[in-house]
Amino acid sequence: MAVTEVLGPGEWLGAELRDGDAWRIPLTEAHKREVLAAVHGDLEGFPLPTLAPILHRVRDELMDGRGFALIQGVPVEEMTEQQCETAALGLAGHVGAVVPQGPGAQPLMHVRDTGADPSRAKSYQHSGRLGFHSDPTDVVALLCVRPARSGGLSAIVSSVAVHNELVRTRPDLAELLYQPWWHDRRTGDGPDSFYTKPICVARPGGGVSVAYGPDYLRSAQRGATVPPFTPAQEETMALLDQLTNDARFTLTMDLREGDMQFLNNHVVLHSRTAYEDHPEPHRRRHLLRLWLTTT
Structure with a gap:
């Protein structure tokens, strides 16, 4: 078969985006208060009066634009682990529909080092380096609850x-x-x-x-x-x-506490460097992974 180039905004070079901020979306204090109110409330649909329209634009950017976005400032430091799960699901729900994961059909996965063998275990179960890959849904979202002591850098390419x-x-x-x-x-x-x-x-x-x-x-x-x-x-x-792994193509993100990364798996590949954790269990790297469909 004759394969041809694909045109469109999904084609970008990391070297051209590295110093820009168009893909970063910092939350305002008002946005943070909305998230906390939704987490603590018992309301249908995780209402976010001013943040929801921004998340809808993120969905448009994911599917019809460059294919990725980084939300910054989710107030995870003010939440319990269970409340972080609620926030991740609520925020993601404004971008797409959550797809169950794993043998237990869980709504999200906890990305932690379990000491598993990197050559046989799932990627979310170990601290080793991950090659560039895509997940099997339209969108993957990662909410960083805690970063590692060192390493664990996220890198993406078009x-x-x-x-x-x-x-x-x-x-x-x-x-x-x-x-x-x-x-x-x-x-x-x-x-x-x-x-x-x-x-x-x-x-x-x-x-x-x-x-x-x-x-x-x-x-x-x-x-x-x-x-x-x-x-x-x-x-x-x-x-x-x-x-x-070419610096022309790669865009690296050092996910910090409260960062939530959204990637379109059809047009973006992602990887992670190996990481080293803090010895104290309560300080170890912890991300929440969600799979979404946008159709």
Whole structure:
């Protein structure tokens, strides 16, 4: 098949956005009071009179713009852990509909280091570095309750920009992205843990949806019936990893307490550096992850 470049606001370079503030949305004191009132109230729909219109614009930016935004100043320091969950769900609910996660169909996941093996565990269960990847929903949101003592930096890239770079420089490998690849669900060692899907899928009406995750592609190689990577697949992954870690493409965010990051998984890939926690349990890194659909 002939693969072509994808045009639109979803294509951006981190080097061009790094020093700007268009993607940062600091909450005012009035916004913070609205969040706290909604958390402490017993009202339907988590009402946010002045903040809700801003969150609706975030949704528009996610789906029709650059594909990401960072809310800053959610007053987590004034809330209990349960109230932080309520706030995360309430804020996210103004952006999209919450999608249940995990075997227990939870409305959100706690991102903490459990000491799990990074090569076999889910990404939210360990402190190791994560390769650039996307989550399997329209949008992923992360609310930072506490950062790590060191590390844990979030980095994002426009998967559209990376896709277009491959089309321009290696069209033969770009075509390979639209063919089936083996993935690992990391749900055990049985055959149900392994499945195939393309990395890139053309979106209705134009555009591309990129579902890349090198950690899960590589761990799929443990499957008894999964064939080894072809030389062309190895070359494709090496080039994707090179581009996603290129400073031209990458935008890094040091998520601080009260930051809430929203990413469109179709057009943005994200990663995290390894981190080291505080020894005290109550000070350890803690994020809340939500999956959203916007349709």
